[in-house]
Structure formats: C-alpha cells, structure tokens
Amino acid sequence: MAHFNTTSFIHEPPFPRNYGSEFLLLDRGKGSYLYDTMGKRYLDFGSGIAVNSLGYGRKDLARIAARQMKRLIHVSNLYATEPAVSLAQRIIQDIQAVIPEKQYQAVHFGNSGTEAIEGALKYARRYSANRQGSDHTGFIAFSNSFHGRTMGALSVTSSEKYRAPFAPLIPGVRHLPYNEPEALRAALQEDGKVAGIILEVLQGEGGLNMASPSFISAIQQEAAERDIPIIVDEVQSGLGRTGRLLASPACGLKPDIICLSKPLAGGLPLSATVITDRINVEIQPGDHGSTFGGGPVTTAVALEVWSIINNQAFLSGVRTRAAALEGELRKLAADFDCCGTLRGEGMLLGVPVNLPQDERSNPIKEILDICREHGLLVLRSGENIIRIAPPLTISEKEIRQGVQILRQAITQLHNAKRSS
Ligand SMILES: Cc1ncc(COP(=O)(O)O)c(C=O)c1O
The missing domain is CATH 3.40.640.10 (Type I PLP-dependent aspartate aminotransferase-like (Major domain))
Structure with missing residues (x-):
C-alpha cells in the first residue's frame, strides 16, 4: 500500500476525471474534526456532504458494525x-x-x-x-x-x-x-x-x-x-x-x-x-x-x-445549536456587503456571496480554499452559496470557531479583490 505520510494532497490519483484532479488526503476523524495524513486538523462544516451527522470516531457505531460483521x-x-x-x-x-x-x-x-x-x-x-x-x-x-x-x-x-x-x-x-x-x-x-x-x-x-x-x-x-x-x-x-x-x-x-x-x-x-x-x-x-x-x-x-x-432531547439540542449557528452566520452576512441573506434551515444553511466571477476566478472556490488553509472544511451550493452542514453534534464553541475562520476567509478575499 502507498504511504502518504509526507503529503496532505494527492494530484491526479487513478480516479476518473469526474472528481477533479487534486484531493486533500484525510486520515482520521474525531468528533467534529478531521485530520489529514500530515496530522493537520480541520473543523468540518460539511460532514462528508451531510452524511456524518453524529461526528467522527464513533466507537458505539464501530462496535455494532464489528459485532455484526463477525455474526x-x-x-x-x-x-x-x-x-x-x-x-x-x-x-x-x-x-x-x-x-x-x-x-x-x-x-x-x-x-x-x-x-x-x-x-x-x-x-x-x-x-x-x-x-x-x-x-x-x-x-x-x-x-x-x-x-x-x-x-x-x-x-x-x-x-x-x-x-x-x-x-x-x-x-x-x-x-x-x-x-x-x-x-x-x-x-x-x-x-x-x-x-x-x-x-x-x-x-x-x-x-x-x-x-x-x-x-x-x-x-x-x-x-x-x-x-x-x-x-x-x-x-x-x-x-x-x-x-x-x-x-x-x-x-x-x-x-x-x-x-x-x-x-x-x-x-x-x-x-x-x-x-x-x-x-x-x-x-x-x-x-x-x-x-x-x-x-x-x-x-x-x-x-x-x-x-x-429520532430522540426528542437530541433533536431539541440540534435546534438549539442550529439557532446558534444561524445567529453567527446572520451576523457574518450582515457585516459584508458581498453577502446576501442567509438561506436554509437548521444545520443546512447557506450564505450567498456576490463577488464577480469569471473563468479564472471563482470566489466561492477561493473562500473554500482559504478556509481549508485555516483548518475549516466548508461546502458550496448552487453557483454562489457557501453551504454549512456540520455534524449535528457540533458544539457552540466549534460553531463560533468555524464562523470566525469563514469571516477571516471572506475578509482576506475581499481585501485581495479590493487591492487588485
Ligand atoms: C437531495 C439529494 N438527493 C439525492 C442525492 C444523491 O445521493 P447519492 O450521491 O448518495 O447518490 C443527493 C446527493 O447529494 C442529494 O443531495
């Protein structure tokens, strides 16, 4: 098996071209965080495209799978x-x-x-x-x-x-x-x-x-x-x-x-x-x-x-944390002229970003790349929307940390566009 512990990225792996050409190499996960092969940590605001709702490294689920695999x-x-x-x-x-x-x-x-x-x-x-x-x-x-x-x-x-x-x-x-x-x-x-x-x-x-x-x-x-x-x-x-x-x-x-x-x-x-x-x-x-x-x-x-x-206490916790996420994202959207009104519901939210895009520059991709450099993984929806779909178990502290990184990324891009 190839060893990838000297890089965080792989270029042109033997996958069909439909998935693109450069991939972040992820190695493991715990709670709301993923770690790449170099050990760098990422807060996950995408949860494997709305899949990993209960967070990473769940021993309870692993035990059930292992028990059933033996049986x-x-x-x-x-x-x-x-x-x-x-x-x-x-x-x-x-x-x-x-x-x-x-x-x-x-x-x-x-x-x-x-x-x-x-x-x-x-x-x-x-x-x-x-x-x-x-x-x-x-x-x-x-x-x-x-x-x-x-x-x-x-x-x-x-x-x-x-x-x-x-x-x-x-x-x-x-x-x-x-x-x-x-x-x-x-x-x-x-x-x-x-x-x-x-x-x-x-x-x-x-x-x-x-x-x-x-x-x-x-x-x-x-x-x-x-x-x-x-x-x-x-x-x-x-x-x-x-x-x-x-x-x-x-x-x-x-x-x-x-x-x-x-x-x-x-x-x-x-x-x-x-x-x-x-x-x-x-x-x-x-x-x-x-x-x-x-x-x-x-x-x-x-x-x-x-x-x-499907447990009322769990779902009510999700609604509370979702309200915190929504509040943070509303503040962020209000602070930037380029951001439109927040969309979505619960833990599936979107911030529209209206910055000019052309063949060479795609602002959403640039924001996602800057976020990743700063240790945050986020998604895109439609043409110009940053989609946030974290694990449903994410804490309010992690929500604030993630939105802060997003804020930094939009500021960085905004300043770069202004000075160019
Ligand atoms: C609403 C919706 N329906 C269907 C699909 C297809 O699911 P899959 O990629 O597992 O085939 C997706 C995937 O993103 C989706 O978001």
Missing part, C-alpha cells in the same frame, strides 16, 4: 435478517407518527441517495400505470433540484450541466419553476400523463431554497385530485438536519414516497425508499431489487443512528 455480513434479498426487519419497522412507525395522514407500509433498502430515487421513480410509475394507464409515465420535477447521477435520478435533476452530456435521458420529465404554484397547475392541465411529482422541500445542492406554503398546498391539492404520487427527496434534508426527523411534515407535505440516505447508517452506504400501502399494493415480485441494499451490517448501525437522532 453475519450478507445474505442477499432472498432472505431477511433481524437488523433489516427491525430498521424497516422502526422507520415506518416513526414516519407514521410524524405524517399520520398516510399509511406507510414498506421500506426498500438501497445503497445511495440516487438509488433511493431510482426506486421511487419505478414505484411511482408502477402505481400510475396500474391505476391510470400505461401511458402515465412522465414526471414533474423542479428548477434547482438535485436527485442524483444515475440515469433515472439524473433525468429528474435540473442542472443542464449534469444532464446535457448524457442525453437522451428518460422521456416525459418536465422541470417547472420551484415555488410557482400556478406553473404547476398550468402544466398539469396541459399534461395529464404524469406518473409522479418529485421535490426537495429544502434544496441542498441547488441553492438551499425552501418550499413555500402555497407551493406545497398546490402540490398536495393537484396530486390528490389527479391521483399522482408525491415523492419527497429527503436524502439531504432528512434525519435531523433541520432539527426534525424529516423536513417535509413541517412544510405540510404528505408524501406517498420518501427517499432517505446520506446519514442513515452513520457513514456506511444505505438508503431507504419508504412507501405507503397504496403504492405497495401495486408492486409485483421482481419489480425492483438490490444485491447489497439493506444488509445486516448497515441496517444494524442504522438502527442505532436512527435511535440516537
């Missing part, structure tokens, strides 16, 4: 295991409690967010084809959406940059403007062959926009009148990120299909596509499947993650 690692979906059954039961029971209007009945386990979406699209098509006719195959999705990179999920993702090189994608997908109820009503009047409506109520990659109440009520009303399944993508917004189990019930959305992933198994790959009884009854054996999805190791860990996160 049984894989059985395929020809058989079931106790952790998978218990997790599915727990997910259904707890989601039912926050969305009592629907009857949730089954969980399909996959391995990633994009797979959760693929399952959702297939289930929605099956439902609509059975109930309305086999020509009901289209999907309504929205501007600034991100649902993943496999062909089905990419088809409902809005960004042309991601879509165009891989056209043709699945036909019949329309991207309507987000938060415009009238556009949705008009589109559904025009096109009666819709199999599903898919949305994020808080858009993680596409700019941290939140669904408005009038938009949600239009979706609810139109979907109910036309018997169209609503798919909610809570891959990024779900599981405590907004200080609640899910973000959608707080917006008044009552989805038929719920997609979860990122933090579900504490950093191990697992996704869940949760469906109601009305969807489940239309599905036939063989309609969908996954070799690894819902294996006993990932589901055993996920059961513990779920119990930790």
Whole structure:
C-alpha cells in the first residue's frame, strides 16, 4: 500500500476525471474534526456532504458494525435478517407518527441517495400505470433540484450541466419553476400523463431554497385530485438536519414516497425508499431489487443512528445549536456587503456571496480554499452559496470557531479583490 505520510494532497490519483484532479488526503476523524495524513486538523462544516451527522470516531457505531460483521455480513434479498426487519419497522412507525395522514407500509433498502430515487421513480410509475394507464409515465420535477447521477435520478435533476452530456435521458420529465404554484397547475392541465411529482422541500445542492406554503398546498391539492404520487427527496434534508426527523411534515407535505440516505447508517452506504400501502399494493415480485441494499451490517448501525437522532432531547439540542449557528452566520452576512441573506434551515444553511466571477476566478472556490488553509472544511451550493452542514453534534464553541475562520476567509478575499 502507498504511504502518504509526507503529503496532505494527492494530484491526479487513478480516479476518473469526474472528481477533479487534486484531493486533500484525510486520515482520521474525531468528533467534529478531521485530520489529514500530515496530522493537520480541520473543523468540518460539511460532514462528508451531510452524511456524518453524529461526528467522527464513533466507537458505539464501530462496535455494532464489528459485532455484526463477525455474526453475519450478507445474505442477499432472498432472505431477511433481524437488523433489516427491525430498521424497516422502526422507520415506518416513526414516519407514521410524524405524517399520520398516510399509511406507510414498506421500506426498500438501497445503497445511495440516487438509488433511493431510482426506486421511487419505478414505484411511482408502477402505481400510475396500474391505476391510470400505461401511458402515465412522465414526471414533474423542479428548477434547482438535485436527485442524483444515475440515469433515472439524473433525468429528474435540473442542472443542464449534469444532464446535457448524457442525453437522451428518460422521456416525459418536465422541470417547472420551484415555488410557482400556478406553473404547476398550468402544466398539469396541459399534461395529464404524469406518473409522479418529485421535490426537495429544502434544496441542498441547488441553492438551499425552501418550499413555500402555497407551493406545497398546490402540490398536495393537484396530486390528490389527479391521483399522482408525491415523492419527497429527503436524502439531504432528512434525519435531523433541520432539527426534525424529516423536513417535509413541517412544510405540510404528505408524501406517498420518501427517499432517505446520506446519514442513515452513520457513514456506511444505505438508503431507504419508504412507501405507503397504496403504492405497495401495486408492486409485483421482481419489480425492483438490490444485491447489497439493506444488509445486516448497515441496517444494524442504522438502527442505532436512527435511535440516537429520532430522540426528542437530541433533536431539541440540534435546534438549539442550529439557532446558534444561524445567529453567527446572520451576523457574518450582515457585516459584508458581498453577502446576501442567509438561506436554509437548521444545520443546512447557506450564505450567498456576490463577488464577480469569471473563468479564472471563482470566489466561492477561493473562500473554500482559504478556509481549508485555516483548518475549516466548508461546502458550496448552487453557483454562489457557501453551504454549512456540520455534524449535528457540533458544539457552540466549534460553531463560533468555524464562523470566525469563514469571516477571516471572506475578509482576506475581499481585501485581495479590493487591492487588485
Ligand atoms: C437531495 C439529494 N438527493 C439525492 C442525492 C444523491 O445521493 P447519492 O450521491 O448518495 O447518490 C443527493 C446527493 O447529494 C442529494 O443531495
């Protein structure tokens, strides 16, 4: 094995070019911190893109994974295991409690967010084809959406940059403007062959926009009148990120299909596509499947993650810490002319930065690079937004430290731009 203890970066590793050419080499983590191969410490305001919600170096999760690995690692979906059954039961029971209007009945386990979406699209098509006719195959999705990179999920993702090189994608997908109820009503009047409506109520990659109440009520009303399944993508917004189990019930959305992933198994790959009884009854054996999805190791860990996160004391702590983060970021945004109004909710927040960008200079990338030099890892969302999604367990002191580094980075860039 190569030894990397003489460098913090690797250039052009044998990965495909889609991931870029230079990588920070990370070695280990503890709490809210990551350490590179040279031992430099980074406060993590990104948590592996909203995955490591419980922080790093969790011995409790490692013990569960190790115990389960010794006992049984894989059985395929020809058989079931106790952790998978218990997790599915727990997910259904707890989601039912926050969305009592629907009857949730089954969980399909996959391995990633994009797979959760693929399952959702297939289930929605099956439902609509059975109930309305086999020509009901289209999907309504929205501007600034991100649902993943496999062909089905990419088809409902809005960004042309991601879509165009891989056209043709699945036909019949329309991207309507987000938060415009009238556009949705008009589109559904025009096109009666819709199999599903898919949305994020808080858009993680596409700019941290939140669904408005009038938009949600239009979706609810139109979907109910036309018997169209609503798919909610809570891959990024779900599981405590907004200080609640899910973000959608707080917006008044009552989805038929719920997609979860990122933090579900504490950093191990697992996704869940949760469906109601009305969807489940239309599905036939063989309609969908996954070799690894819902294996006993990932589901055993996920059961513990779920119990930790879906606990009222834990969620209320997240809301308190999120309010502190929001307060610090609001102050920061108010102190710089180049910063716009804070967006997002809970521990998924964004600061827009409006500095001129061209082919040679990208201010968000420059801010992220300066932050990294000063020991802070942060994310980007959309074109010009700094996205902050720390571990949900981050302390208020760490929040203040991280925002201070962010402040330093924006000041540094601001001064550099002014003097150039
Ligand atoms: C809202 C949302 N949906 C789906 C995905 C795709 O998840 P994955 O990268 O695990 O396939 C992402 C990933 O960032 C996401 O943020």
